[in-house]
Amino acid sequence: MPRAGLSPDAVVDAAVTVVDEAGPAALTLAAVANRAGVATPSLYKHVRNLAEVRRLVTVRVMEELTDRLREAALGRSRDDAVRALMRAYRAYVVEHPARYAAMDQRPDPEPRAAAAADRLLGIILAVLRGYGLDGEDLVHAARSLRSAVHGFAVLEAAGGFGLPEDLEKSYGLLIAMVTGGLPGPTA
Amino acid sequence: MPRAGLSPDAVVDAAVTVVDEAGPAALTLAAVANRAGVATPSLYKHVRNLAEVRRLVTVRVMEELTDRLREAALGRSRDDAVRALMRAYRAYVVEHPARYAAMDQRPDPEPRAAAAADRLLGIILAVLRGYGLDGEDLVHAARSLRSAVHGFAVLEAAGGFGLPEDLEKSYGLLIAMVTGGLPGPTA
DNA sequence: CCATCTTTGCTAATGTTATTAGCTGCTCGG
DNA sequence: CCGAGCAGCTAATAACATTAGCAAAGATGG
Numbered sequence: 001m002p003r004a005g006l007s008p009d010a011v012v013d014a015a016v017t018v019v020d021e022a023g024p025a026a027l028t029l030a031a032v033a034n035r036a037g038v039a040t041p042s043l044y045k046h047v048r049n050l051a052e053v054r055r056l057v058t059v060r061v062m063e064e065l066t067d068r069l070r071e072a073a074l075g076r077s078r079d080d081a082v083r084a085l086m087r088a089y090r091a092y093v094v095e096h097p098a099r100y101a102a103m104d105q106r107p108d109p110e111p112r113a114a115a116a117a118d119r120l121l122g123i124i125l126a127v128l129r130g131y132g133l134d135g136e137d138l139v140h141a142a143r144s145l146r147s148a149v150h151g152f153a154v155l156e157a158a159g160g161f162g163l164p165e166d167l168e169k170s171y172g173l174l175i176a177m178v179t180g181g182l183p184g185p186t187a
Numbered sequence: 188m189p190r191a192g193l194s195p196d197a198v199v200d201a202a203v204t205v206v207d208e209a210g211p212a213a214l215t216l217a218a219v220a221n222r223a224g225v226a227t228p229s230l231y232k233h234v235r236n237l238a239e240v241r242r243l244v245t246v247r248v249m250e251e252l253t254d255r256l257r258e259a260a261l262g263r264s265r266d267d268a269v270r271a272l273m274r275a276y277r278a279y280v281v282e283h284p285a286r287y288a289a290m291d292q293r294p295d296p297e298p299r300a301a302a303a304a305d306r307l308l309g310i311i312l313a314v315l316r317g318y319g320l321d322g323e324d325l326v327h328a329a330r331s332l333r334s335a336v337h338g339f340a341v342l343e344a345a346g347g348f349g350l351p352e353d354l355e356k357s358y359g360l361l362i363a364m365v366t367g368g369l370p371g372p373t374a
Numbered sequence: 375c376c377a378t379c380t381t382t383g384c385t386a387a388t389g390t391t392a393t394t395a396g397c398t399g400c401t402c403g404g
Numbered sequence: 405c406c407g408a409g410c411a412g413c414t415a416a417t418a419a420c421a422t423t424a425g426c427a428a429a430g431a432t433g434g
Contacts (some may be wrong), residue, residue, distance in 0.1 A: 160294065
């Protein structure tokens with residue numbers, strides 16, 4: 001039998017495709033194996049188990065998101081940077097709602113996962129430091145920003161907002177709330 | 188054999204207990220049946236399937252949350268009401284993190300579920316109408332409030348915030364962001 | 375108080391999935 | 405060209421959801 005030339009990355013590729021096409025609940029090893037053109041047990045040569053596939057998908061999403069946010073924030077600062085960050089975040093979620101929903105928010109002690117989460121958080125912290133925030137205030141600001149952005153993302157990705165109109169405007173208000181609550185130029 | 192005297196409500200009670208004790212992922216019919224002191228297939232006399240159990244748990248959580256929010260907002264208005272609402276929301280999540288995480292945000296066409304979601308949303312809308320908001324502005328404000336509150340709730344319930352200190356203060360900042368973005372007394 | 379009818383709970387059986395064990399034949403380094 | 409290791413396979417086990425069909429508990433009507 002010709003080898004399929006699988007690799008951990010290829011398994012994650014297949015997993016992400018399954019999620020995109022059929023939603024996070026459809027992420028089973030059977031579905032991934034099928035997508036990869038391989039029998040289910042063969043996956044175990046490349047990943048430890050289903051939990052690891054989920055973890056790797058989360059890492060993948062975090063990395064993609066990190067790249068988008070880094071690019072969006074580049075060359076901007078303060079409210080301008082926050083706006084760009086928040087819009088880039090939502091743009092990613094709108095493009096890949098299922099993928100975002102498949103991301104596990106639970107802190108994962110596994111090194112790769114922890115590092116990916118740190119890098120993602122790092123972008124947010126860097127932007128917020130542009131307001132002169134540090135120490136405890138920086139933590140509070142980062143948590144608030146994450147909450148707003150993630151809350152909207154989860155609700156939108158889950159179709160939790162009844163009326164599909166003006167989501168753009170709703171998000172604009174949320175952005176204004178966040179920037180309005182961060183230290184102003186006079187503070 | 189003596190009958191167990193089960194009922195749909197009793198099944199949901201068992202399901203909620205399972206979730207509280209072992210997390211949303213542990214919500215299986217086997218676990219619920221075990222908790223209820225009954226064989227797994229017996230549950231099908233009271234609920235259609237696992238999906239319905241999940242739906243009923245969601246409805247239960249929404250109802251509990253609705254009661255809390257209604258009570259919190261009673262006799263208050265504007266920023267005072269929003270603060271009370273947001274604090275009551277978080278208090279519930281802190282008390283029952285797994286239960287909150289088990290709640291499905293996906294809009295459910297099933298009448299009971301839709302009604303529960305409507306009642307919950309109704310409280311938020313009522314509070315926001317106190318700002319003189321209506322029509323489209325009301326929708327934007329409600330979405331922003333929901334995003335903030337739900338985002339913080341999800342992250343906290345999932346243990347997504349690294350440092351467990353000052354969560355109270357972080358939430359205070361988020362509350363300030365929300366109230367600051369709603370029409371002020373002069374608007 | 376008995377006969378019956380409905381309902382509730384049970385056991386048995388099927389299908390899906392995750393996971394492990396053990397086999398076989400590519401494929402590459404020597 | 406050859407052996408070692410690795411990738412993929414089939415077979416087997418266990419947990420779970422779900423369905424079918426049986427049996428007894430409890431209500432109901434005479």
